[in-house]
Amino acid sequence: AQKITQTQPGMFVQEKEAVTLDCTYDTSDPSYGLFWYKQPSSGEMIFLIYQGSYDQQNATEGRYSLNFQKARKSANLVISASQLGDSAMYFCAMRDDQTGANNLFFGTGTRLTVIP
Amino acid sequence: DAGVTQSPTHLIKTRGQQVTLRCSPISGHKSVSWYQQVLGQGPQFIFQYYEKEERGRGNFPDRFSARQFPNYSSELNVNALLLGDSALYLCASSYLAGGQGTQYFGPGTRLTVL
Numbered sequence: 001a002q003k004i005t006q007t008q009p010g011m012f013v014q015e016k017e018a019v020t021l022d023c024t025y026d027t028s029d030p031s032y033g034l035f036w037y038k039q040p041s042s043g044e045m046i047f048l049i050y051q052g053s054y055d056q057q058n059a060t061e062g063r064y065s066l067n068f069q070k071a072r073k074s075a076n077l078v079i080s081a082s083q084l085g086d087s088a089m090y091f092c093a094m095r096d097d098q099t100g101a102n103n104l105f106f107g108t109g110t111r112l113t114v115i116p
Numbered sequence: 117d118a119g120v121t122q123s124p125t126h127l128i129k130t131r132g133q134q135v136t137l138r139c140s141p142i143s144g145h146k147s148v149s150w151y152q153q154v155l156g157q158g159p160q161f162i163f164q165y166y167e168k169e170e171r172g173r174g175n176f177p178d179r180f181s182a183r184q185f186p187n188y189s190s191e192l193n194v195n196a197l198l199l200g201d202s203a204l205y206l207c208a209s210s211y212l213a214g215g216q217g218t219q220y221f222g223p224g225t226r227l228t229v230l
Contacts, residue, residue: 044222044223044224047221091159101171102172103172103174104159104161104219106158106159107158109158
């Protein structure tokens with residue numbers, strides 16, 4: 001069974017500094033996808049970044065990068081140059097690419113607060 | 117282009133009632149998925165529909181049902197509401213049924229059951 005673990009309920013970061021949000025996963029399937037979503041207080045889940053299990057390089061999207069360590073089953077999100085607007089809940093999610101379905105398994109999230 | 121839209125934004129029901137939530141996917145997206153997010157937790161998968169057919173179902177009771185229409189919009193129905201059904205219901209659309217299809221979420225419908 002797939003499982004996503006986010007061990008940091010809350011994180012604080014100074015504006016303009018970098019922050020790493022941790023995510024570990026557990027699956028026995030060789031083909032899977034890993035995602036990070038941002039959820040502001042409004043509730044909408046905003047897609048940030050995707051990493052496929054066979055991708056050789058770490059994914060990057062602007063200020064977001066995913067530190068993918070397959071052997072450790074970790075997929076940490078790195079946010080560089082934090083901004084006040086980055087304050088939100090962040091969820092790590094995994095998709096099992098072998099079933100043909102597109103359902104995501106989410107972690108419990110990390111609340112990030114950016115301090116001015 | 118418009119994103120995923122959901123209606124209504126908020127809803128208050130009493131125990132035992134029935135509710136219908138609606139979702140319109142991003143134009144061109146043929147897959148719609150529904151998730152339930154209870155306060156303090158991550159979203160949990162309820163259903164996925166692709167080309168009007170159910171492609172996946174999460175661990176939810178039969179009180180939950182859904183359907184997808186020819187224009188790819190979708191409805192989620194919940195019968196015999198319980199207090200525990202109070203949650204944010206999120207709809208997500210993707211272009212592909214699986215594989216590399218990234219899911220894009222709507223703003224959600226916040227359901228309160230009294």
